[in-house]
Amino acid sequence: MSTLPFASAGPEAYTSRHATWPPPPPGLPDRGTPYGDWLAAVFDRWWHAGRRRTRVRIFQECIALLLGLPAATEQFGLQPFTAAVVETDGTIEQVDSLKTAYPGAAATGLDVFAHSFDDALAHPGVAARQAGLAALAPDCVACPLVTVCGGGHYAHRYREGHGFRNPSVYCADLQRLIRHIAAAVTGEFGGGAVA
Numbered sequence: 001m002s003t004l005p006f007a008s009a010g011p012e013a014y015t016s017r018h019a020t021w022p023p024p025p026p027g028l029p030d031r032g033t034p035y036g037d038w039l040a041a042v043f044d045r046w047w048h049a050g051r052r053r054t055r056v057r058i059f060q061e062c063i064a065l066l067l068g069l070p071a072a073t074e075q076f077g078l079q080p081f082t083a084a085v086v087e088t089d090g091t092i093e094q095v096d097s098l099k100t101a102y103p104g105a106a107a108t109g110l111d112v113f114a115h116s117f118d119d120a121l122a123h124p125g126v127a128a129r130q131a132g133l134a135a136l137a138p139d140c141v142a143c144p145l146v147t148v149c150g151g152g153h154y155a156h157r158y159r160e161g162h163g164f165r166n167p168s169v170y171c172a173d174l175q176r177l178i179r180h181i182a183a184a185v186t187g188e189f190g191g192g193a194v195a
């Protein structure tokens with residue numbers, strides 16, 4: 001397996017490290033789809049194991065979406081994202097991963113002393129994550145994988161000067177992984193999971 005710098009939020013949560021446009025994460029674009037390749041190899045080991053030793057959330061969520069089932073996930077799909085962070089001083093922020101986009105990206109200007117969580121839902125940054133397809137870049141809207149991919153992790157879409165309405169910086173890797181998992185699911189259950 002490669003030595004690319006992956007992040008894992010726990011034994012169930014393999015994911016690519018947080019990154020935005022530009023610069024692209026290490027290995028991109030020169031090495032094709034190194035993150036998708038790595039995750040596909042992990043998936044194969046997990047999928048073909050004689051018995052399921054662990055849950056791997058990213059794979060389970062992808063399979064659920066390929067099968068047309070709902071999946072509550074920050075990485076995939078078009079479901080509204082509904083988490084918020086309350087800091088120890090009472091300020092309400094968006095999820096911490098947004099801090100990888102730029103300083104202050106997670107801030108809302110709200111706090112629990114003067115605002116409700118309904119106020120937080122109306123914040124433009126939060127509202128964009130409730131809008132599903134309407135919040136995505138044109139390339140994503142036209143993408144045959146969009147109902148599964150959903151444009152990728154929100155933080156990974158950020159491009160300086162262009163905001164978050166961009167395909168994920170891991171777009172090619174996501175396509176590689178989703179099509180790989182779709183082929184395995186199709187082989188197991190039949191039918192065509194994605195175009």
Ligand code: SF4
Pocket residue numbers: 139140141143144145146149150151152167168170171172174175
């Ligand atoms: S990030 Fe790439 S793979 Fe995902 S929906 Fe957008 S264009 Fe499709």
